[in-house]
Amino acid sequence: MSTPVDDPTPLDDPLSRERAHLAESRAALRAMREDVESLDISDVTANWVNAEVLARQIDERIKALADLSDTPLFFGRLDYLHSPGADQAEGAEGERFYIGRRHVHDHDGDPMVIDWRAPVSQPFYRASKKDPLDIALRRRFGYTRGDITAYEDEHLSDPAEAARTSKLLQQEIERPRVGPMRDIVATIQPEQDEIVRSGLGGTVCVQGGPGTGKTAVGLHRVAYLLYAHRERLARTGTLVIGPNRSFLHYIEQVLPALGELTVQQATVDDLVAGGIEVRGTDDAAAAVIKGDARMAEVLRRAVHSHVTMPTEPLVVVRGSRRWRVPAYELEDIVRELLDRGIRYGAAREALPQRIAHAVLVQMERSGEAPDDRVQDAVARNAAVKAAVKQVWPPVDPAKLVLRLLTDADFLAVHAEGVLDEDEQKTILWSKPVRSVKSAKWSAADAVLIDETTDLVQRTHSLGHVVLDEAQDLSPMQYRAVGRRCTTGSATVLGDLAQGTTPWATRSWDEALAHLGKSDGVIEELTAGFRVPTDVITYASRLLPHIAPGLTPVASVRENPGFFALRPIEDVSEVVAACEELLRNEGSTGLIAADARVPALAQALTAAGISYLAPGEETTAETRLTLVPASLAKGLEYDYVVLDEPQAVVDGEPDERTGLRRLYVALTRAVSGLIVTHAAPLPPQLAE
Numbered sequence: 001m002s003t004p005v006d007d008p009t010p011l012d013d014p015l016s017r018e019r020a021h022l023a024e025s026r027a028a029l030r031a032m033r034e035d036v037e038s039l040d041i042s043d044v045t046a047n048w049v050n051a052e053v054l055a056r057q058i059d060e061r062i063k064a065l066a067d068l069s070d071t072p073l074f075f076g077r078l079d080y081l082h083s084p085g086a087d088q089a090e091g092a093e094g095e096r097f098y099i100g101r102r103h104v105h106d107h108d109g110d111p112m113v114i115d116w117r118a119p120v121s122q123p124f125y126r127a128s129k130k131d132p133l134d135i136a137l138r139r140r141f142g143y144t145r146g147d148i149t150a151y152e153d154e155h156l157s158d159p160a161e162a163a164r165t166s167k168l169l170q171q172e173i174e175r176p177r178v179g180p181m182r183d184i185v186a187t188i189q190p191e192q193d194e195i196v197r198s199g200l201g202g203t204v205c206v207q208g209g210p211g212t213g214k215t216a217v218g219l220h221r222v223a224y225l226l227y228a229h230r231e232r233l234a235r236t237g238t239l240v241i242g243p244n245r246s247f248l249h250y251i252e253q254v255l256p257a258l259g260e261l262t263v264q265q266a267t268v269d270d271l272v273a274g275g276i277e278v279r280g281t282d283d284a285a286a287a288v289i290k291g292d293a294r295m296a297e298v299l300r301r302a303v304h305s306h307v308t309m310p311t312e313p314l315v316v317v318r319g320s321r322r323w324r325v326p327a328y329e330l331e332d333i334v335r336e337l338l339d340r341g342i343r344y345g346a347a348r349e350a351l352p353q354r355i356a357h358a359v360l361v362q363m364e365r366s367g368e369a370p371d372d373r374v375q376d377a378v379a380r381n382a383a384v385k386a387a388v389k390q391v392w393p394p395v396d397p398a399k400l401v402l403r404l405l406t407d408a409d410f411l412a413v414h415a416e417g418v419l420d421e422d423e424q425k426t427i428l429w430s431k432p433v434r435s436v437k438s439a440k441w442s443a444a445d446a447v448l449i450d451e452t453t454d455l456v457q458r459t460h461s462l463g464h465v466v467l468d469e470a471q472d473l474s475p476m477q478y479r480a481v482g483r484r485c486t487t488g489s490a491t492v493l494g495d496l497a498q499g500t501t502p503w504a505t506r507s508w509d510e511a512l513a514h515l516g517k518s519d520g521v522i523e524e525l526t527a528g529f530r531v532p533t534d535v536i537t538y539a540s541r542l543l544p545h546i547a548p549g550l551t552p553v554a555s556v557r558e559n560p561g562f563f564a565l566r567p568i569e570d571v572s573e574v575v576a577a578c579e580e581l582l583r584n585e586g587s588t589g590l591i592a593a594d595a596r597v598p599a600l601a602q603a604l605t606a607a608g609i610s611y612l613a614p615g616e617e618t619t620a621e622t623r624l625t626l627v628p629a630s631l632a633k634g635l636e637y638d639y640v641v642l643d644e645p646q647a648v649v650d651g652e653p654d655e656r657t658g659l660r661r662l663y664v665a666l667t668r669a670v671s672g673l674i675v676t677h678a679a680p681l682p683p684q685l686a687e
Contacts, residue, residue: 019148025112029104033065064259070146074100074113075186076124077139084120099124102259117227125193129163132156140168181251184216196220200229203520205492205508209553210667211530218466218493223258236463239264243469246615247634268477272450280440284502284653286427290444291474291503294418301414303344303455314387323359345456348392352379397452398436405429447476459483470494474503478514497547500661528553532561535673539666545684546660562672571603577641577674586638587618591665593647594628633664640669646679
């Protein structure tokens with residue numbers, strides 16, 4: 001609520017006052033929801049289409065106004081020295097604002113809770129003793145199951161009060177995690193807030209080590225952009241791209257908790273599916289070449305090779321007249337379309353109209369006065385259609401890619417000077433394939449088909465795309481994502497040290513170039529909020545071997561966390577470590593090399609311990625998740641048991657990728673980590 005700071009209500013029990021304001025705010029939110037539910041649209045829509053659209057908008061508004069009982073409606077309060085925007089003359093009255101996840105107003109329209117994305121809320125994240133931003137008091141609230149149980153004040157403009165670390169902020173960061181990823185709206189730090197509030201027009205790339213909050217920052221940036229540019233993004237759309245379905249399931253509740261329900265989610269594989277079924281896999285060497293940006297040139301050549309220059313004149317018959325377009329004039333038309341560099345399909349659609357225009361010029365010279373209807377009729381003439389089909393035939397993207405991968409001569413012609421002979425042999429299929437449907441396409445093949453499809457017909461562009469775990473994408477995958485935001489912007493999130501694919505990107509400048517966003521701004525987050533000090537310090541021993549030059553994450557946690565290295569003799573001791581950690585509050589993850597997961601699953605079952613798969617939501621009854629190392633990226637647990645680090649390294653095709661996978665696995669814990677091993681530890685972890 002916006003109220004004068006010198007509110008005359010007695011301050012003898014501040015906690016009761018704040019609880020009363022919470023109750024009043026919840027009542028106001030219910031009233032807002034009931035107002036929307038009671039709307040009658042029967043007489044305000046012109047037709048059933050408008051009625052459906054309006055009904056859907058109302059339904060989304062009702063969902064956005066849901067009061068989540070276990071989620072704090074507001075988490076902070078700002079007392080301004082002066083009214084924001086007013087003349088800061090001596091004696092000017094300040095105002096008080098409660099900062100929360102969404103705007104709430106009373107029956108008179110006066111705000112009771114201010115949306116965290118509003119400009120007036122920004123000092124909650126940016127103000128400090130050094131730069132108080134006209135804030136007299138910043139109050140943080142502590143909650144237990146949705147009820148206010150504590151508060152903490154900072155008198156930012158009082159020189160007598162020293163700066164100090166917020167205990168409530170630390171408690172919120174360290175609060176046990178059960179269920180899906182939660183928002184960080186109450187704990188956003190100044191450097192994170194700068195990224196969150198950066199404008200829609202530019203692309204931002206965030207390099208962030210484990211626990212720096214880069215995923216949450218990306219999601220909150222989407223929420224902020226939807227707040228600041230709602231009409232535009234409602235028209236153009238937004239999309240969050242994650243590495244796999246488990247990851248998307250883990251993050252899917254963050255935006256709804258902030259009142260945003262319209263953001264789509266997908267993996268790169270979802271984007272490029274294009275009607276084919278991915279049933280095959282590539283070896284690493286073939287996948288690297290197929291993912292190389294050079295393949296875009298091979299595909300471009302192959303697509304345009306279908307265009308042949310006319311060798312015969314075209315004769316169009318209309319009534320008793322015959323109009324002849326000579327071959328050289330047809331060739332000029334075709335070359336002009338090729339030189340323009342427009343999509344293959346768009347040029348093919350333009351060709352009959354260009355030919356028809358040439359015929360109309362002859363008609364006008366002979367004294368006729370044809371109009372647009374005549375030109376359209378000529379463009380539909382059978383002779384013109386036949387000429388277009390011969391000169392500029394249709395291209396089926398999947399069939400073209402299939403031919404490149406199965407016809408050595410066809411590939412050699414279009415890869416000449418781009419791929420060497422060995423590279424061509426590496427991507428050729430060894431067995432013939434009868435049809436597109438019978439082909440065992442790989443994920444990399446689907447990206448090639450998507451590139452070809454865009455060469456033929458432009459891909460629809462969205463207003464904003466968030467790309468998470470971006471370090472693992474190939475150049476061709478970056479191009480596929482970039483096609484989805486050619487007229488929009490992007491938020492790119494990742495950590496070069498966590499690149500675990502053979503084609504992982506080497507630099508963010510290179511990645512942004514492939515994305516088509518070379519002017520993107522690269523930001524680095526180095527303050528760790530999730531991983532305890534002892535854990536991140538141990539994991540950072542790997543950095544010189546996997547990403548030399550990267551700044552190690554510095555944990556800002558006051559609690560060093562729990563960390564232990566335990567030599568073991570058999571799998572029963574791994575189970576015992578899980579039982580030990582499950583005695584704590586919160587979630588536990590057992591992370592192991594993929595090949596060791598079946599044996600561990602059997603041991604857990606034999607011990608009577610229930611467990612979940614990655615992406616399944618933890619509950620009060622089942623708080624252990626068994627995680628193959630290949631799926632650990634992006635996930636987090638209060639406590640982690642990491643089984644056999646050397647097996648994690650050995651499970652990858654090369655040592656660097658294996659060490660990066662191990663770095664990921666070591667940094668999933670929020671409060672504690674036990675590393676169990678029968679085999680010697682990787683030497684890179686030695687002091």
